[in-house]
Amino acid sequence: MDISMKRRTLLKVIVLGDSGVGKTSLMNQYVYKKFHRQYKATIGADFVTKELQIDDKLVTLQVWDTAGQERFHCLGAAFYRGADCCVLVYDVNVSKSFETLQNWHEEFLKQADPTDPEAFPFVLLGNKIDVDGGNSRAVSEKKAREWCASKGNIPYFETSAKEDYNVDEAFLCIAKTGMINE
Ligand code: GTP
Ligand code: MG
Numbered sequence: 338m339d340i341s342m343k344r345r346t347l348l349k350v351i352v353l354g355d356s357g358v359g360k361t362s363l364m365n366q367y368v369y370k371k372f373h374r375q376y377k378a379t380i381g382a383d384f385v386t387k388e389l390q391i392d393d394k395l396v397t398l399q400v401w402d403t404a405g406q407e408r409f410h411c412l413g414a415a416f417y418r419g420a421d422c423c424v425l426v427y428d429v430n431v432s433k434s435f436e437t438l439q440n441w442h443e444e445f446l447k448q449a450d451p452t453d454p455e456a457f458p459f460v461l462l463g464n465k466i467d468v469d470g471g472n473s474r475a476v477s478e479k480k481a482r483e484w485c486a487s488k489g490n491i492p493y494f495e496t497s498a499k500e501d502y503n504v505d506e507a508f509l510c511i512a513k514t515g516m517i518n519e
Contacts (some may be wrong), residue, residue: 344394348397348422349401349421350420350422351417351420351424352426353403353425354427356406360402360426361377362499367504367508370501379405382403384400385399385402386399391516396512401416417445422460424459425442429465431475435476438484442488460507460511463476465497466495466497494507
């Protein structure tokens, strides 16, 4: 089949999670294959796009990177609306970033107001698994998977933006999960 004949799908993906968990780093690794050691807080929100092919469909992932810092939480409903998938990110070495997932999850559903909140696609990423060879982990994989199960079986990936571990796999799942309603 001619590539121009293929169906094109645009998927809007919103990435949420506490400041410093690695949202921007995961996106930079996925799209540009780059990792920066130095932390530069995201201000407001910005998006990057990546084209991928899934089966016979051409998919444009439009990934929205958001600011984790409290003082930038002013995006609101207009921004979340129309999202096809919400990616929640926490740092496996920081308990607090796992505990606040609950708030991010609730806040997203409140703002995005999808027709069927129970069925809305989420994906959870536990990032920075490379740190100290895994010895500084504060949240076990089991605990994370239990939370995912309690939220209607959210897919879960453990990632390292630094080592480029599981990043492509996670985003492929994100794209597939977001296509459920296409
Ligand atoms: P905000 O924009 O403030 O919401 O933060 P963020 O979630 O975008 O975090 P960011 O990607 O800026 O990463 C924060 C810091 O963690 C940076 O210094 C990154 O280099 C570092 N970092 C991100 N991912 C990883 C990882 O997988 N492993 C390690 N060791 N460091 C990481
Ligand atoms: Mg950022």
